Amino acid sequence: MAIHRNLAAKNRIQKQKLNANIQKQTAFAEAKIKNNKVTIIKTNKNNDVNEFSRKLLHSTIGFIVLLIYSSNDAIIVRNKLLYMFSIASLAEVLRFLNKRFNEIYVRVFGFMMREREKTEKCNGVISYLMGCISVLTLFPKDIAAISILILSWCDTAASFAGRRWGHYTYKFSNGKSLAGTLAAIMVGSIAAYIFWGSGLLKHDPENASWIEEKSVLSLPILIILTGIIGGISELIDLWGLDDNLVIPLLTGIMLRILFKSRMINSKIIPCSALLLQNKRRFSSNKQKEEPMMLKRFWKEVTIQLNPDTQTYEILLDKRALKTPGGSKLTVPFSKKHLALLIAGEWESQNHILKQHSLPLTSLVSIYIDKNKNVNMKHEVINRLLRYFDNDTICYHEPYPDSLVELQKKYWLPIIDWVQTTYNIEVKTTDGISGLKQSENAKEKLKNIIENFDSLKLSAFERATMISKSFLIGLALVENKLSVEEASKASSIETISQTERWGELDAHGIENEDIKRHLGSVACTVMF
Template sequence: MTAAMSRSLVRLQRHFGNILSAGPICPRNQQIRFASNYSTAAAERKRFYQDVSISQGEGGLFEINLDRRKLKTPGGKLFTVPNEALAIAVATEWDAQRDTLKFYTMHLSTLCNTALDNPTQRNKEQMISAALKYLETDTVCYRVDEPHGLVELQKNEWDPVLHWMENRYNVTIGSSSSILGPDIPKATKDTFRQHLNSYSFWSLTGLEYVITQLKSVVLSMGMIDRHLTVEQAVLLSRLEEEYQIQHWGNVEWAHDYDTYELRARTAAGALFVHLTSESSTVKRKLLQD
């Protein structure tokens, strides 16, 4: 990895945290039903390369090279990404691995593999429908009747984000303490369907991944639109759990571990969405004598 490539990621890491060189993260297989199940290989493998580089191939797509070998997907396709910024981010993941490759920490690479191989063979319309189903069971829309402290906490912390979402997209969502949840108007679903249709297949891959992590379309869109930070979105998605921990205590290391892991996955998904929904280029400074 060249110094120039490493410096190019500093700007990205300011928004999404230092996730690209994160240490080992143990996956919670019960909760990850989407891209994380589509691993690049076995859980771990001995590192078999020395250098990582990127190159531009046919059609302007960028490739990842491990020494002189081109990286391929689990399905055998050439691993190509649509822009240089994403290529640098993926290359950084591979370069950050030490003696043992821990594929379950390489979230961006896994998302790229999912977009390239499309193992579930879905199209954009099916992906949008799957994402919108989470709106019907959105974390911030389901409220409790008791205890009073949690009721107030949900109101104070979730309502501002929900109101921002409704104003931002001119929709009605609402909340409910009923087991059936709020009745989402058809007009609201149509608005979000139209909005999500503006995303590319790659971006939808990342957005659906984020939604499954947070169990919330509202929090996911709030973060993608940069109304919420990754830390804020994760904390709001765990609001009830955090409330219970404050009152009953917890196994501190396990709580910290789960929180860090969820932040890493969520940040990677958000970064992936931005890198695939914008025209991302890497600017280099010319050195003068």
């Protein structure tokens, strides 16, 4: 019995020791799990901080885009981004080839990088720059700018909203949430309002893809559609490509299609007021089915001298042609040949009105509605002088050789002529840093263009906008350059690309458009 009692006591002691060990192991495992949870939470917080820094930088770039849009030339901006892209790409190659360089790189820029980008994946800045460069190359200046804004702001909004409220809403198959998409749509609409509706930006009327007075697409509808486009672009996952590349390209493509649509682009710039007054003429069933198709409604085009104002009026079936501002489209008495050319534009219209074939009409309309106003004239002069600081022909590319030769052939003679004629110094650069021309040069050029009459100033404004060069525009209106020479000086980059890779259809269309507008300038100042 005593033996049995001893064995039982030993068994109890062993069980107690075993239970104690199990409890210790359990406590250790729980502590380890808790520690792991703490580690995971810390990692997520670090990721959130990195993502916040990353998106904050993206959003900041959006404001920089607005500044550039208002004060610079898209080609110059794109070239600067190309330099930045080259430097960033070189850094990416070096950090994947050299572990030590990567450690330094991550130490400096790691606060903006995702974990995978530190070891496996390219930095998002590469695709971001690629997206910006692509839209600046492929699309008009304003579409490129709003596309970069959508990338900068909508992507940031979608990211924050998705992290904060995404688990409450529907999840799409690509992992993105309805909350993020709705946030992108809302912020995209705000961006559209700031860009087109706030009045903070001064858009180039000659190159703008949308101006409310000239389009059947109203501002509220455009704001909503742009927001939806931003939301769709942010939502779509295209073959696994980085959003920084996909969002601006999709936005640019959809906006380009929207503005090129016949429904949007059918209101004729120079005669919108007149056509609205005469809309009752479009009353057939077919015209009702296609209300946006503006067709020729007049039989005869004539000009008539108004003895009271000593100006020529252009008449469509004896009714005066009007500008978008509602004023009669008139030409000074000394410009009879210009009046005949405008009448010829309207006489040459066939069944469907074509906006692009009325360059003289639109130029004279701008002169009447805007530049005859003294305050507006001073504003135009000051805006044109800002182009002088960023003049395309003052920024010379050091390569390729074919482009360098074209710069020497077409740009240097213009610069020499300006320096000799007006006794000023024109600064040039082949770097990425911005130029600032001397105040003396600006003052002398300001005195020159202040002496232009309002019609010549309107022509000069168009020449500057189309050629992207204050100096080319000045040489054209002062009869130093022919239309052909001015056109080539404005397009040497396209000429260089054609010589290297062959001509694209888009190049031919663009060149003809440039010649048409510069031709309207020459006709205005010549006759």
